Amino acid sequence: MISPRIAFVDVDGTLIETGSEIAASTIDAVRTARHKGHLVYLSTGRASVEIYPAIRDIGFDGAISAGGGFAEIGDELVIERTMPxxxxxxxxxxxxxxxxxxxxxxxxxxxxxxxxxxxxxxxxxxxxxxxxxxxxxxxxxxxxxxxxxxxxxxxxxxxxxxxxxxxxxxxxxxxxxxxxxxxxxxxxxxxxxxxxxxxxxxxxxxxSGVNKGSTILQLLDQLGLDPESAIGIGDSSNDIEMLQVCGVGIAMGNATDAVKAHADEVTTSVLDDGVWNAFRRHGLI
The missing domain is CATH 3.30.1240.10 (Hypothetical Protein, Haloacid Dehalogenase-like Hydrolase; Chain: A; domain 2)
Structure with missing residues (x-):
């Protein structure tokens, strides 16, 4: 039996093309991985209010938003890292x-x-x-x-x-x-x-100190999960700490070279089945 994994997926440039388009394979990858018992979380620079219904309706176990400022398990806000x-x-x-x-x-x-x-x-x-x-x-x-x-x-x-x-x-x-x-x-x-x-x-x-990676570590602690079980997928500079703390850090094919330098591996681009190929390679689907 395959041990459940947890995946953290960036939104813009990873889940969706920057703008408004999402590959059908990406939706299928998220839903199939969850059906098989894995956890899939959003990890985005967007505020929670900017995660529009068409994104949430794909189905996720929770979300990190505002670049690590907040974290939700399901619909419950469990981490707040706000400024004075x-x-x-x-x-x-x-x-x-x-x-x-x-x-x-x-x-x-x-x-x-x-x-x-x-x-x-x-x-x-x-x-x-x-x-x-x-x-x-x-x-x-x-x-x-x-x-x-x-x-x-x-x-x-x-x-x-x-x-x-x-x-x-x-x-x-x-x-x-x-x-x-x-x-x-x-x-x-x-x-x-x-x-x-x-x-x-x-x-x-x-x-200072607030980023996706440090909030992921706090969230994993609440979930009782080891960072080695985590997969992080992203394309931008606010994803670097996420790629560093997860057991496997995966850069999108459309990521900058600076981001790819911090990743363990590189998948294909956002509209070229990047999330699907990453999930497939690591046995989530």
């Missing part, structure tokens, strides 16, 4: 002084600056044109009329400084990452953009 209010205020103050667009992630809310919606709207409009041009293809995971992120990002209101686990900054300034790193180093963990279509000036910020 003064740290959030310092971060927001720097963004506003620098003129950078940004949004804050709590467990169930997004707090965007005024320019965020327009940035995402431009991308999704271009993505829609690309999808039409290529014709029939992988299954979309967002409605055709309006992407749900646009509705959330249109809700510009007073920022909350409590319950915030992560921020994402978006800037045309290619030095933005360097400037944010310099200003926030020490208390914060700053990584380069994990949203490629937002440009090289984007990035994300959590508290």
């Amino acid at each position: 209010e003064d740290a959030v205020a310092r971060m927001v103050g720097f963004y506003e002084e620098s003129g950078y667009d940004f949004y804050l992630q709590s467990y169930d809310e997004l707090y965007p600056s005024p320019g965020v919606r327009d940035r995402f709207a431009a991308y999704y409009a271009a993505d829609s044109v690309r999808s039409v041009a290529t014709g029939a293809g992988p299954k979309p995971v967002t409605p055709a009329d309006e992407h749900p992120a646009l509705k959330a990002f249109a809700n510009v209101r007073r920022y909350s400084f409590t319950g915030i686990a992560k921020s994402v900054f978006l800037a045309g300034d290619l030095r933005a990452y360097d400037r944010v790193s310099e200003a926030l180093s020490g208390d914060f963990h700053v990584i380069t953009g994990t949203i490629p279509h937002m440009g090289r000036g984007s990035g994300e910020v959590t508290l």
Whole structure:
């Protein structure tokens, strides 16, 4: 009898093509692995509220969200790693002084600056044109009329400084990452953009020590599972610690070379059965 494994699967660039498409084989891989008794968790930089129904409806045993800020077992929130209010205020103050667009992630809310919606709207409009041009293809995971992120990002209101686990900054300034790193180093963990279509000036910020990998270790401890039993699959810079702590770290074929350097192996790309091939190789399906 095969011992049950636990797999942590990133969303954008791993589970789905950055944008809105998912390979049918990926859905089949997740459902088949769970049917065989393995655990499959999402592990994403998205806030929980950004894990839209079409993604959750695939069926998962839980989720790590906001880049390690939160963890759920089933529908129960079991880990919260949020920032002190003064740290959030310092971060927001720097963004506003620098003129950078940004949004804050709590467990169930997004707090965007005024320019965020327009940035995402431009991308999704271009993505829609690309999808039409290529014709029939992988299954979309967002409605055709309006992407749900646009509705959330249109809700510009007073920022909350409590319950915030992560921020994402978006800037045309290619030095933005360097400037944010310099200003926030020490208390914060700053990584380069994990949203490629937002440009090289984007990035994300959590508290120092908060990342997918460290939260996975906390979650595995709660589940009573050994990290050696875990498989991590991802493609971006916020996946590096996940690949490092899991018994097997797998980079997608579309991952950057920097991410692949931290992986034990590389599978095929996101729309080329990458998750299916990884699960198959390790006996989950």
